[in-house]
Every structure is written in C-alpha cells, then in structure tokens.
Amino acid sequence: MIRVENLGKSYAGQWVVDLPELELPRGGLTAIIGPNGAGKSTLLSMIARLQSPDRGVVTLDGQDILRIPGDTLARRLTVLRQDNAMAARLTVSDLVGFGRYPYSKGRLTGEDHAKIEESLALVELQPYRHRFLDELSGGQRQRAFIAMVLAQDTEYALFDEPLNSLDIRHAVSVMQLLRRAAEELGKTVVTVLHDLNFAARHSDRIIAMKNGQLQFAGPPHQVIRTVALRDLYGIDLNVSRTDGKLMVDIYG
Template identity: 50%
Template sequence: MITLNDVHKKYSSTVAIGPVTLQIPTGGITALVGPNGAGKSTMLTMVGRLLGIDSGTIEVAGYDVATTNSKDLAKIVSILRQENHFVTRLTVRQLVGFGRYPHSKGRLTKDDEAIISRSIDFLDLGELEGRYLDELSGGQRQRAYVAMVLAQDTDTVLLDEPLNNLDMKHSVVMMSHLKRAAEELNRTIVIVLHDINFAGHYADYICAMKNGQVVEFGTPERIMNDEILTNVFETPISVIDGPKGPLAVYY
C-alpha cells in the first residue's frame, strides 16, 4: 500500500502540488490520469523518492520514503522514468542485470541470473537479449526497461508513461504484460497513462489528478463516466458502451 499524507510540493507562487492525501491499495494496476501539467509524473517521482517533498509524508509498504535508507527502498519500490537515455552501450541482458544491483551489489549470483532470465522471458525479449539497446525499436527498448524494473523484484513498481511513443499494437502488448505482472507476479503497479481508454480497460483503480490535486479515485466503472471525465479533462467527453467495456469519446 502506498500512503500519501498531506503531501505538498511548491515550485513557485502559482505552481504547486498538493496537498495530496491518498491511499493506493496493494495489488493490481493503478493508473494516474489527468490533463497535462496536472502533476501526475511529479507525484510519481515523489513516491519513487527521485524528488523531495516540502511537507507531508509518503509511505510505501509502511516505509517512509524520505527517511528510509535508499538502498533498502530499492528492494521495496522501483521507478522507471519516461525518458531513458544511457551514454553506456548495453545489451538488453546487461541492462536487465542492472536491475539486480540492489540485491547483488554488482556480483550476480546464479539466482540473480535466473531472475534476469525470467524477467527477460516474461517480456518476450528472449530472442533479443544479446542485442544492444541502440539496435532495438522504441517498443522493444521500452520493454527492456520494464524488464529491468521487474528484475529489481520490488513489490511496488512505478512507471511514468511507459506507453509514450508506442503504437497501438505495442501499447496493447505492453499493457497486457503489465497486467500479467500485476496478477502473476503479485506486483503493485502505479502507472501514468495518457489514454483514458487504456486506463479504463487495464487498470484496477484510476486516480484522476488536476491542478496538482487528486480529484477522483476509484474503480474504472466509477470513473468512466461523462460527468467525472469531462470535469477532470476540461473537455467534453462522453462514455459509450464499447464491445470491451466503456469507451470514452472525446472528439
């Protein structure tokens, strides 16, 4: 469980996040949605301790992210940011191997190698594991990054727009991999999504943000609703019954 208690972060007199008080339940996928500049990514990076907070507390699985030792937190929560560009030239397998660092400190054991192999296979990267990252397509590279945070073997996984720059097919593949990771590997996955329909279909909970505040939190059934979505995104949205559940139409 992730608990945010009165979290506040101030950038300038007009731009601020919070106060946010929120509980994200254990298990399943929680999608953070909202218009640009709502503070979704900022909130995610604060939970992942990449960014400090001004006041309030954030706890992941009972550990305060501001005071818990960073190397212990690395075994509890992992975060993947939107833009990943490494100067180092790595193969897929070497990259995923870095995910084991909190456990192995760079000395990979047989168990570490087995976990790396399973993470790679879990994301269907077996054939590509010897390839260098700069030889992969955007979708494959994104999957390699996700394999790395899965190999970190943390109960909580935070992903900042993993569907960014992916086409429809790769977005669907990525979301079904994440859904399987949540169910089969029992992970709690918090994910920033831009497409409300992906959130409506794959997420177990949707957290809607606007102007640095959490405005709605609930199951997709509750959030996928004309009135709530129109209010959150500030553009007329109507939800219709699609062949696979509710579908938001916004154009």
C-alpha cells in the same frame, strides 16, 4: 500500501501537488490520469523518492519513505521514468542486469542470472538478449526497460508514462505486460497514463488529478464517466459501454 498525507510540492510559489490525503492499496494496477500539468509525474517522483516534498509525508507500508535506507527501498520499490535513456551500446541483458544491483552490487550470482532470464522471458526478448539497445525498435527497447524493472523484483513498481512515443501495437503489448506484472507476479503497479481507454480497460483503480489536486479516485466504472472526464479535461467526450467494457470517444 502507499499513503500520502498533506503532501505538497511547489515551483515558483505555485503548488503543483497539493494532496491532503491519498491511499494506493497493495496489489493490482493503479492508473494516474489527468491533463498536462496535473502533477501526475511529480506525485510519482515523490513516491519514488526521486524528489523531496516541500511538505507532508509519503509512507510505504507505514514507514516514512524518506527514512527507509536506500538499499532497503530499492528491494521494495522501483520506478521507470520517462527519461529512461541509457548508453546505446549496452546490450539488453546488461540493461536488465542493472535491475539486480540492489542485491548483487554488480557481481551477478546464479540467482541474479536466473531472474534476468525470467524477466526476459516475460517480455519475450530472449532472442534479443545480446542485441544493443540502439539495434531495437522503440517498443522492444521499452520492453527491455520493463524487464529491468521486473528483474529488480520489488513488490511496488512505478511507471511514468510507459506508453510515451509507442505505436498502438507496442502500447497494447506494454499494457498487457503491466497487467501480467500485477496479476501473475503479484506486484503493486502504479502508472501514469494519458490514454483513457487503456486506463479504463487495464486498471483496477484510477486516480484522477487536476491542478495538483485529487479530483476522483476509485475503480474505473466510478471514474471513467462522461461528466467527470469532461470536467477533468475540458473537452467534449462521451463514455459508453461496448460488450461490457468502457469506451471513451473524444469529439472535435
């Protein structure tokens, strides 16, 4: 379980994250939603230890994340950031192999190669293993980065806006991959999302933030509500159910 207590991060005297308490239970897929500037990515980066909080603590299964040795943390938690640019002349297989660094330190073993192949199969990129990253489409490249995360074989996998700049077909594919990681691989997946319908359809729980603070938390049917989302985003929208599934319609 990931837990934050009195967690705060400020820039220029302004608190961009101000969370007295928040728990992200083990297992399933948690989506973090909210308008721009809500503090979603900053929260994720502090959980991943990419940024240090100005106050408070993040614990991973009861351990202060700042006190966990780096090698140990890298085998328990991984993160895919928005700015996941890599050298274009890396092959897909080379990129995915980086996910095994916490185990092999760059000297890949048979077990490492097996995990790389397993991850490529999960994202359906085996035929592209020898392609360079700049030879892939945007959707294929994003799947390659997800394969790298899966190859790291951690229980906790964090994704910061993984659908950014993807067309609808590739966005659907990526969300299905994250869902499979939670269901079939048993990972605890936490992802920042802007698409409310993807959050409603694929998440087990949703964290809604605004101005650095927690607004709502719970399963989709408790958070994806017309009044709640209108207040969260300040826009005219409506939540309905179609074939038992939540649907968000945005007007204007």
